[in-house]
Amino acid sequence: MQVIIFDDAQQVAVNAAEWVAELITKKKNPVLGLATGSTPISLYQQLVNKYKAGELSFKNTTSFNLDEYLGIDADNEQSYRHFMNQNLFNHVDINIDNTFLPTCNQGENPREQGLAYEEKIKQANGVDLQILGIGANGHIGFNEPTSSLASRTRIKTLTQQTLNDNSRLFNKDEFQPTLAMTMGIATILDARYVLLMATGESKAQAVKDMVAGPLSAMCPASALQMHENAIILLDKAAASKLEDQEYYHWANNQNIKVNEEFGLYHNY
Structure with a gap:
């Protein structure tokens, strides 16, 4: 797990955009996993700016979103399809037919829809880069505490x-x-x-549990401890409860030297 701490939220967004931009630029048919919520909005703004400046094209990109409310219409302003259209898709050259969300309409079987979504991801040869936020209770996507670490796309009841x-x-x-x-x-x-x-600061405890706590279904994000290529971008407030921050800064400085020579990704 690579933990990188920045002074503020804007720097987090700028750095995240660099990771996304390098993937899209260097891979022929990149597959992005996208997230909704307040945190990634600034990332999407950075990506739109890069597109408008002629630095980035999404025309060969496929995307899969983490989640979607059950039984909500795509044109509903509260739907995550609407969120993605408003914050990213409508402002770049991505083919809207290549943007997917785990939808389940009225009368559809959510178990079957979950399996179908997994199959779509498989047919796209998997997700290259998955964007995530984290809930104050440690959830990623809508995988609430007690979610199985072996879980696949499915229906979930949201916590209070x-x-x-x-x-x-x-x-x-x-x-x-x-x-x-x-x-x-x-x-x-x-x-x-x-x-x-x-x-x-509201995310500080969840971040601590994710990075330094035990691997536990009570903090779903702690499962990222098992991922070979997990990059955690934090501002000072979100990192405020982490110990040994000097090491994270030192390790990042070493990684910067490697990235400058070989790029951010060691494989796709």
Whole structure:
């Protein structure tokens, strides 16, 4: 697990964009795993800026999102399809037919839809780089605490903490889903690289549990300890409860030298 600590959230977004841009630039048909939520918005802004500046093209890129609310229409402003369209897809040259979310419409069997999503990822030859945020309770995607570390794309019931955290996005009289489809933890771990972004003091305990705590289903993000290529990008606030920060800074300085010579990725 490579932990990189920056002064602020903006630097986290800029650095994350460099990882994404190098993959898209150097691989012929890159496959991105994308996340929603407040943290990756700044990353998507950076990528849109690179596209508008002529530095980046998404025309050969395929994407798979982590999750989607159950039974919500794509044109609903609360859907993650709408989120991705508004924050990224509508502003770059990606082929919208190559952008996928784990949807489950009214009347569809969520178990079958989960299996179908796994098959789509397999047919695309897997995810090259999976973008992640982390919930205050340690969830990744909508894999809430107690989720199986061997889980695959499936339906999940959201915890009250997650519902409370997300309630700010819904009007008081607006329906807030309590169920969602999400990639499983094992699905996430199949990605060749994982890039997790965390900013703000509210994420500090979850970050500590992920990086330095035991491998536990009570902190789903701790499963990233088992990933060969997990990159954790933090601002100072999110890293505030981590011990031995001097080592993380020193190790990152050494990695910078290697990356400058050989690039960010050692394989695809």
